[in-house]
Structure formats: C-alpha cells, structure tokens
Amino acid sequence: MSSAGWFDGVKDLTLALVRTPSVNGSADEVRFAGRLRDIIAQDGFPTHHGDELRVVPIPGDPWRRSNVIGLVRGEGRRTVLLCGHYDVVSTANYGELEPWACDPEALAPRLIEALAGAPPGTLEALALTDLQSGDFLPGRGALDMKSGLAAGIAVLRHFASERPPGNLLLLATPDEEVNSAGMRAAREMLPELAREWELELTCAVNVDSESDHGDGGQGRSIFLGSVGKLLPFVHVVGRESHAGEPLGGVSATLLAAEVVRSLEWSPDLVEGQGAEASPLPALLKVADTKGAYDVTTPAAVWLYLNVLSHTRRPSEVLDWARSKVERSLQKGLQEAASRAAAYARLTGTTVVSFESQPLVLTYSELYARAGGLSAHAADWGQLRSLTEQPGLDGPERSRRMVEFLWQRSGLVGPGAVVGFASLAYPAASLEASSAGPFAGRFREIVDREARAAGEWSGSTVKLRGYFPGVSDMSFLAYGFTDADVAVLAENTPAWDLGLAQPKSGDFALPVVNIGPWGRDPHLRLERVHARYAFETVPELVWRVALAALAG
Ligand SMILES: [Zn+2]
Incomplete structure (x- = not known):
C-alpha cells in the first residue's frame, strides 16, 4: 500500500x-x-x-x-x-x-x-x-x-x-x-x-x-x-521532641534536608551523552510522617527519587543511595551539633551531644533486624490493615511497611532505611x-527502513x-538478571502487594x-x-x- x-x-x-x-x-x-x-x-x-x-x-x-x-x-x-x-x-x-x-x-x-x-x-x-x-x-x-x-x-x-x-x-x-x-x-x-x-x-x-x-x-x-526506572526511597528517622524543647530530640527534618540536597538532581547517575543522556534523578515526594498538626517535631521524613537509567543495576543504585545518605546524615548531625553548641553558648547551658555514626540500613537489613514477619503471625493482621486499604499507591504501602518494621525492630534514630518504593522497570x-x-x-532492518522512510x-x-x-x-x-531480581525482591517492601517482577x-x-x-x-x-x-x-x-x- x-x-x-x-x-x-x-x-x-x-x-x-x-x-x-x-x-x-x-x-x-x-x-x-x-x-x-x-x-x-x-x-x-x-x-x-x-x-x-x-x-x-x-x-x-x-x-x-x-x-x-x-x-x-x-x-x-x-x-x-x-x-x-x-x-x-x-x-x-x-x-x-x-x-x-x-x-x-x-x-x-x-x-x-x-x-x-x-x-x-x-x-x-x-x-x-x-x-x-x-x-x-x-x-x-x-x-x-x-x-x-x-x-x-x-x-x-x-x-x-x-x-x-x-x-x-x-x-x-x-x-x-x-x-x-x-x-x-x-x-x-x-x-x-x-x-x-x-x-x-x-x-x-x-x-x-x-x-x-x-x-x-x-x-x-x-x-x-x-x-529503565528505579524508585529508591529513604526513610530518615530522627527523634521527636516537644517543639518548646527541640534539643530534646534529633531533627529528622534537618537530616532529611541534607539528604534532599545530596540526592536531588545529582549528576552522579547520568549515563549517555548529548540528546541521548539519561535525565537527572528527581525527587517525587518528600514528606514527614506526621498525620496531623500538633507541637511535636516529626520523628521521620519519607522521600523517594525517580532514577531513569540505561545500564545501572539495582544494586548499584541502592549502594549509591546508601552511601549518599550515610554522608548526608553525618553532615546533618554535625550541623545539628554546631547549632546546639551555639545555643548552649547563648544560654549558658550544657552542650547536648549527638551521635556521629548514624545507622543506615537497607530494607532487607531492617527486615532481618526486626526478626522478619513470618515469625509474628499477629503482625500480619496489623500490617494488612495498614497496607491493604484500597486507594493506597505502591510507595505509600512501602512507607507503612518500613515504619512498621522500624518500630518492631526497637531501633532508635538518628538513622535511615533505603530500598525501592515502586515497580522497577x-x-x-x-x-x-x-x-x-x-x-x-x-x-539492521530498522536502520535501513528509517533511511528509506526519509525517501518515501x-x-x-x-x-x-x-x-x-x-x-x-x-x-x-x-x-x-536473577541477581537484579533478588536485590529488588529483598529491598522492595510492597513486593508481594503488586510490585513483583x-x-x-x-x-x-x-x-x-x-x-x-x-x-x-x-x-x-x-x-x-x-x-x-x-x-x-x-x-x-x-x-x-x-x-x-x-x-
Ligand atoms: Zn503511552
């Protein structure tokens, strides 16, 4: 024709x-x-x-x-x-x-x-x-x-x-x-x-x-x-406090601000050149985990980042996110410490000290620390009611699972968890x-037909x-590869809720x-x-x- x-x-x-x-x-x-x-x-x-x-x-x-x-x-x-x-x-x-x-x-x-x-x-x-x-x-x-x-x-x-x-x-x-x-x-x-x-x-x-x-x-x-597309998440955990006494906690927001600065538009992951270059990574969500207004500081901040790639493996992106987050939390805690010291000078009070080695876990490590889920049949009911409500998207289900396991693990902030929040492409x-x-x-065929199309x-x-x-x-x-799928399966909280490969x-x-x-x-x-x-x-x-x- x-x-x-x-x-x-x-x-x-x-x-x-x-x-x-x-x-x-x-x-x-x-x-x-x-x-x-x-x-x-x-x-x-x-x-x-x-x-x-x-x-x-x-x-x-x-x-x-x-x-x-x-x-x-x-x-x-x-x-x-x-x-x-x-x-x-x-x-x-x-x-x-x-x-x-x-x-x-x-x-x-x-x-x-x-x-x-x-x-x-x-x-x-x-x-x-x-x-x-x-x-x-x-x-x-x-x-x-x-x-x-x-x-x-x-x-x-x-x-x-x-x-x-x-x-x-x-x-x-x-x-x-x-x-x-x-x-x-x-x-x-x-x-x-x-x-x-x-x-x-x-x-x-x-x-x-x-x-x-x-x-x-x-x-x-x-x-x-x-x-290809990956959606790494970071769950940044601080310690909540009364707003009248912020130094009684650790500002999850300050730590998250460093994480945001470090991840947003980071050129580290760009592949290819010129018009063929992959886009910069972009944050699709940054929010604290509070449900409503009160005068308590937020205990945690949840964020996730769109990463489009040509050849990067999921393990590479996860390692990258983890090391960026480790450095960001250290930087955030240094900043918190210097502000606390300035406040102590102003008020003549004792300096509050902060941990300098915050714990950053992958989701699979958190899962292990929390003793998994299968050992706690009662948990399943609770987790179901948190994650299986209609209308929740994949990332929100993931966030709820991470929060749940963090609480179950008994860990305290400052720290962070990294993993994948949505379907990987x-x-x-x-x-x-x-x-x-x-x-x-x-x-060869498409090459030839593209050139011929220029004529007809x-x-x-x-x-x-x-x-x-x-x-x-x-x-x-x-x-x-099978290895890629294994990394994704272990680090995608909502894997069994519609995000499996x-x-x-x-x-x-x-x-x-x-x-x-x-x-x-x-x-x-x-x-x-x-x-x-x-x-x-x-x-x-x-x-x-x-x-x-x-x-
Ligand atoms: Zn389309």
Whole structure:
C-alpha cells in the first residue's frame, strides 16, 4: 500500500478508540478490552481458528482488567508481535471541556475557542497554532497512544489481505500508565501461547508515542530500546521532641534536608551523552510522617527519587543511595551539633551531644533486624490493615511497611532505611547482551527502513537509543538478571502487594518503538500529528514487520 492509502482507515480507527474511554483505574478501563475486541473484529478480523482473537483476564488483578490479543496468520511459524497500551490518563485536567475530552472532532473547535488570546511563547499558544493548522488532532489518548494502536490494527488488517510469509500477533494492554500489570501478565503468558499456537516469536514493535515541541524531527524516531526506572526511597528517622524543647530530640527534618540536597538532581547517575543522556534523578515526594498538626517535631521524613537509567543495576543504585545518605546524615548531625553548641553558648547551658555514626540500613537489613514477619503471625493482621486499604499507591504501602518494621525492630534514630518504593522497570536495548540472537539483524532492518522512510515519506525518521518515557517495552526485552531480581525482591517492601517482577525471567524479545508523535501528552493540550500518525507510522511498521518476518 502507498503510505497515503493508510490515512482514512487509521484516522477512523483512532477516532473510534478515543471515543471509547479507558482512563486508568476506572470501570471504563475494565470494559475497554471487550469493546476493543469488537472494534478489531468489526471488519471481519480474519483469524485462522475462531479463537485467535481473545480477551485474556489478568490473573489476580484487583480491578479484573484484561489484555486483548489477536493473531493473523500468513505462512510458517515466524511471528512479529505488535504491542501497545490502551489505558489513558485521567481526563480531569480538561476542566470545563471534560465532556468532550474523548471526542476529538467536538473538542477541537472548543479548545481553539478556549485557547484564543493565549500569550505568545506559551504551550497554549503553540497548541492554538497547531489546532488551527488542522495538522493535529486533540483528545485524551489521541497521542498516548490510541493512534499507535490504530496503526497496529490497520497493519494487521492489511496483512490479512496480503498474506505474506509469517504471522502478526497484536497485543493491547491496560495499566501501562501506572504499574504495567497488563504487560507483566502478558510476558508470563506469551511463551505458553506461542507453544499452543505454534508460533516462533521473533521480535516486537511497540507503537507508543513521543512528544516533541520542536519541528517534529525528534518525534519522528524509531527507538532501539526503552529507559529503565528505579524508585529508591529513604526513610530518615530522627527523634521527636516537644517543639518548646527541640534539643530534646534529633531533627529528622534537618537530616532529611541534607539528604534532599545530596540526592536531588545529582549528576552522579547520568549515563549517555548529548540528546541521548539519561535525565537527572528527581525527587517525587518528600514528606514527614506526621498525620496531623500538633507541637511535636516529626520523628521521620519519607522521600523517594525517580532514577531513569540505561545500564545501572539495582544494586548499584541502592549502594549509591546508601552511601549518599550515610554522608548526608553525618553532615546533618554535625550541623545539628554546631547549632546546639551555639545555643548552649547563648544560654549558658550544657552542650547536648549527638551521635556521629548514624545507622543506615537497607530494607532487607531492617527486615532481618526486626526478626522478619513470618515469625509474628499477629503482625500480619496489623500490617494488612495498614497496607491493604484500597486507594493506597505502591510507595505509600512501602512507607507503612518500613515504619512498621522500624518500630518492631526497637531501633532508635538518628538513622535511615533505603530500598525501592515502586515497580522497577529494566532498561531495554537492542545492544544489550540479553537482547537475543535476532537483535543484530533487527537493528539492521530498522536502520535501513528509517533511511528509506526519509525517501518515501518526505521527512526524516531518526534512530534513537532509548525511549525516554518509561514503557511496557521493559517487560518484553527484560534486561534484569536473577541477581537484579533478588536485590529488588529483598529491598522492595510492597513486593508481594503488586510490585513483583515477572517469574519467567528467561523470556526476552528484541523490541523497538515505532509510534506517533505529537505534543503535551497527559495534558488537556494532548494532540497527535495526523499525517505522521495516520500515514507514516503504519507504513513504517508494515515495512519493518515484513522485513523481520522475511528474516
Ligand atoms: Zn503511552
């Protein structure tokens, strides 16, 4: 098909998918799987056997969400997996326009009206220009990433009409925006499904979106991998006191301030160079652990830090955090001591002394100090009531477990505990040794097709190393070793509360991302570049898939 032949079909599919809401964590996300199956089947989805288009419930998912999987057979066993997520983030930030958030054609004129008169140079002004040009389509999920899924479905249909060698398998997952429950379940299921359907899974193309506020030159990219993510936490413990007598305790806040200074935007962990460099680490939360106002100083401060990486192991990041925290606490205590000495001089009182060797433990060390949990059956009931309340996120569950074990251990501050507060994403890369035997050939194929696209599409398509937004690709390529998983399992308090890594560590597929580009995903200004998404992406995915199936 010429690239222009895709446009109307992919646009119509995008509109149908955006009009079917699927906000993460809502009942719509649960219902969407069945609706997606119906949309895929609408024009007679051609499966070899009747059951090769399936809604597959995620085992143990408290919301009872499902993956959708569909196979189109050509000849032989070689199979390319096309995958993407169908959940979207909340529509609340559309404000007054929320009723039209999932209806791009009704939303566009209303957004244009709302944005009229936006000051030049702002995101809003750029959005107004984009929407007035007619080159961009707004709506929740239009960019992230229902237009990508639409391209995948269109490629599948086209494959069915041509029947070239090989097979295409489509996988659409929920929960990418939060905990990748869909993809983690899918990777457990794929090896078995491949056996049942007699498929040889060769490689995968993810069709997620990229944001670009420039001319689109960065957005029009094929990504050869996806960034890894860890969320180290620090629980800083001081000693509380009456506010009228602060030197009777140890200020957890002062100690935490040093920890914050040391961790926030620390360049130590940055990898790669130029446009390919990984971002600086960023604190996502810093809060004391008091529930309400009173005149007692806080006993502890809880914080966690987003760390995006290319090759760093979990053990390396944990060791780094621990040594930073050790030095910070020593520095904080020195500072506390000098302020206490100054107060003693002012008041003619005795100098209060502070420990100079504060205890910094990993979560697994704290767990051991506390005598574990299994020995204390009664604890479980208490811990359950603390951690299993609906609506608590992974980090908050982790914090409650750490506080609970710290109390049980009998330890007193000053000190700190470090560990991991949320789901860990392994980095994915075609260059990694774990990428599998087809990775080298796959890289040649995308290299060639990106260059060819410069000819047939009339604009450049770049190759970039790492998809910068955290993505489901992490759980297809799967770069964690058993040793990595062991470190994570021991140091992630909420491991058994939905943050475990997949069990089938030996399954890995080389994966690239070829998806739409646009601007301001997750904002009410979310919009997708129509021509690239509806023409270039499907043609590019089609060509890469055919070449990969040919070997
Ligand atoms: Zn996405």
